[in-house]
Amino acid sequence: xxxxxxxxxxxxxxxxxxxxxxxxxxxxxxxxxxxxxxxxxxxxxxxxxxxxxxxxxxxxxxxxxxxxxxxxxxxxxxxxxxxxxxxxxxxxxxxxxxxxxxxxxxxxxxxxxxxxxxxxxxxxxxxxxxxxxxxxxxxxxxxxxxxxxxxxxxxxxxxxxxxxxxxxxxxxxxx
Amino acid sequence: xxxxxxxxxxxxxxxxxxxxxxxxxxxxxxxxxxxxxxxxxxxxxxxxxxxxxxxxxxxxxxxxxxxxxxxxxxxxxxxxxxxxxxxxxxxxxxxxxxxxxxxxxxxxxxxxxxxxxxxxxxxxxx
Numbered sequence: 151x152x153x154x155x156x157x158x159x160x161x162x163x164x165x166x167x168x169x170x171x172x173x174x175x176x177x178x179x180x181x182x183x184x185x186x187x188x189x190x191x192x193x194x195x196x197x198x199x200x201x202x203x204x205x206x207x208x209x210x211x212x213x214x215x216x217x218x219x220x221x222x223x224x225x226x227x228x229x230x231x232x233x234x235x236x237x238x239x240x241x242x243x244x245x246x247x248x249x250x251x252x253x254x255x256x257x258x259x260x261x262x263x264x265x266x267x268x269x270x271x272x273x274x275x276x277x278x279x280x281x282x283x284x285x286x287x288x289x290x291x292x293x294x295x296x297x298x299x300x301x302x303x304x305x306x307x308x309x310x311x312x313x314x315x316x317x318x319x320x321x322x323x324x325x
Numbered sequence: 326x327x328x329x330x331x332x333x334x335x336x337x338x339x340x341x342x343x344x345x346x347x348x349x350x351x352x353x354x355x356x357x358x359x360x361x362x363x364x365x366x367x368x369x370x371x372x373x374x375x376x377x378x379x380x381x382x383x384x385x386x387x388x389x390x391x392x393x394x395x396x397x398x399x400x401x402x403x404x405x406x407x408x409x410x411x412x413x414x415x416x417x418x419x420x421x422x423x424x425x426x427x428x429x430x431x432x433x434x435x436x437x438x439x440x441x442x443x444x445x446x447x448x449x450x451x
Binding site: 229232233234235236238239241242243245247249302303304306307309310311 | 356358359360361362363364365366384386410429430433434437441
C-alpha cells in the first residue's frame with residue numbers, strides 16, 4: 151500500500167491538508183501501540199510498524215516538496231537516490247549570491263530587516279516554483295514529469311537556503 | 326557521524342578559498358550544485374597559455390565534506406594540465422578524505438566542478 155492509499159487519498163499533488171490531518175489523527179489512534187498493550191507480541195510488533203509507517207507517510211504527504219518527490223517516485227523517477235549535480239550556471243550564480251548575502255548580513259545597517267527581506271524574497275520565489283511544480287505534476291506526461299523533477303532539484307536549494315536563513319535568525323537573536 | 330582527520334583539517338584550514346575576476350580571460354569558472362543536500366560549489370582555475378593550471382580558488386556553501394573535497398582539489402589541480410585535472414576521479418577524492426558512503430556526493434560535486442571549469446575554459450578558447 152502506498153502512502154496515498156494509506157490515507158485513502160488520490161495520488162495527486164493537490165491535497166486537502168485539513169483532511170490529511172484528520173485522517174492522520176484517526177489512523178494514529180487506531181494503530182497506537184498503547185491499544186495493543188494486552189495483545190500478543192506479534193500484534194504489538196505489527197502495530198509499532200504500522201504506526202511508524204503512518205508517521206513517515208504523514209511527514210511525506212504534508213510537505214509540498216516531499217509529496218512531489220514521492221509522486222514522481224510512484225511514477226518511476228527516483229530523485230532521492232540520485233547523485234546528479236545541477237550545472238545551470240545562472241541558477242547557481244543566483245544561489246551563490248544569496249548565500250553570500252546571508253553570510254554578510256550581520257554587516258548590513260539593519261541586519262534583521264535585511265534578513266526578513268531576503269526570507270520574503272525566497273518565500274515568494276519558492277511559492278512561484280511550487281505553483282509551477284503543481285501544474286507539471288498534474289499534466290503527468292513524460293516531459294512534464296521530467297520538468298517537475300528539475301523543479302524539485304532546484305527547490306531543494308531554496309529550502310536549504312530558507313533553513314539557513316532561519317538558523318541565522320536564531321544566531322542573531324542570541325547576540 | 327565522525328569526520329576523518331583530513332576532512333577536519335581541510336574544513337578548519339581550507340586552502341585557496343576565494344575567487345578570481347571571472348572576466349579575466351585566463352580564468353575558468355565551474356559552478357555545480359548537489360540537490361541532495363543543497364550544497365553549492367564554485368571552482369575557479371587560472372590557466373596559462375600552455376593549458377597548465379597555475380592557480381585555483383574555491384568557494385563552497387555546504388557541509389564539511391563538501392568544503393574539504395573542494396579544498397583538496399584546489400591543491401591537486403595546481404601544476405596539472407587541464408587533461409590531467411579532468412582525469413581526477415571522485416573516488417580518488419573520497420579515498421583521500423575517507424568519506425563515508427553518505428558523503429560520496431560531495432566528492433562527485435568536486436569532480437564535476439573541475440569538469441565544469443574545464444568546459445568553461447574550452448568554451449572561452451573557441
